[in-house]
Amino acid sequence: MLKLRLAHGDESEYFYNLRNDPDSVKGSGGGVEFFDHQSWWHNTSDLLIVAMVDKDRVGTLRVATNGVVSIVVAPEHRGKGLSTKMLKALVPFAKQFGHKKLQAYVKVDNARSVKAFERAKWKKEPEWFFEKKL
Numbered sequence: 001m002l003k004l005r006l007a008h009g010d011e012s013e014y015f016y017n018l019r020n021d022p023d024s025v026k027g028s029g030g031g032v033e034f035f036d037h038q039s040w041w042h043n044t045s046d047l048l049i050v051a052m053v054d055k056d057r058v059g060t061l062r063v064a065t066n067g068v069v070s071i072v073v074a075p076e077h078r079g080k081g082l083s084t085k086m087l088k089a090l091v092p093f094a095k096q097f098g099h100k101k102l103q104a105y106v107k108v109d110n111a112r113s114v115k116a117f118e119r120a121k122w123k124k125e126p127e128w129f130f131e132k133k134l
């Protein structure tokens with residue numbers, strides 16, 4: 001059974017590795033440097049969550065203070081429907097921490113992610129994006 005728990009202080013590297021996995025990099029438009037990640041890790045107020053199946057870590061969720069969610073399923077656990085379970089479990093979990101609304105920005109070509117959010121019954125909102133590469 002899938003359960004969510006808060007990340008421990010020493011799990012920075014786990015988050016970093018999942019964040020820099022090739023599919024995550026593609027899904028988010030870029031990777032992060034370890035130094036930047038560490039400084040973010042020690043200063044963030046985001047809700048940092050680890051998904052567990054029995055004693056195994058299977059992925060991470062991050063809920064920013066504004067309710068924006070990022071999800072990564074560990075590569076070896078993809079394709080088993082865990083992302084939908086994680087998104088469903090996130091609802092009561094995030095509520096406990098005072099969140100009233102969750103949002104996610106998903107690239108249209110990230111088919112797995114789009115499906116995961118659809119299956120978890122998140123409502124698709126049409127929105128415009130502007131981007132500038134620097």
Ligand SMILES: CC(C)(COP(=O)(O)OP(=O)(O)OC[C@H]1O[C@@H](n2cnc3c(N)ncnc32)[C@H](O)[C@@H]1OP(=O)(O)O)[C@@H](O)C(=O)NCCC(=O)NCCS
Nearest residue numbers: 023024027071072073078079080081082083111112113115
């Ligand atoms: C996106 C991600 C979270 C999905 O996690 P997952 O647990 O592997 O996804 P699921 O097993 O629940 O699969 C989701 C759906 O995509 C489908 N799918 C699987 N592989 C696919 C592929 N290569 N192309 C298209 N759809 C695919 C699955 O069949 C499933 O659909 P179904 O429920 O109708 O069967 C995971 O791939 C991941 O961590 N990617 C890198 C990070 C990322 O992109 N995060 C999202 C940005 S917010």
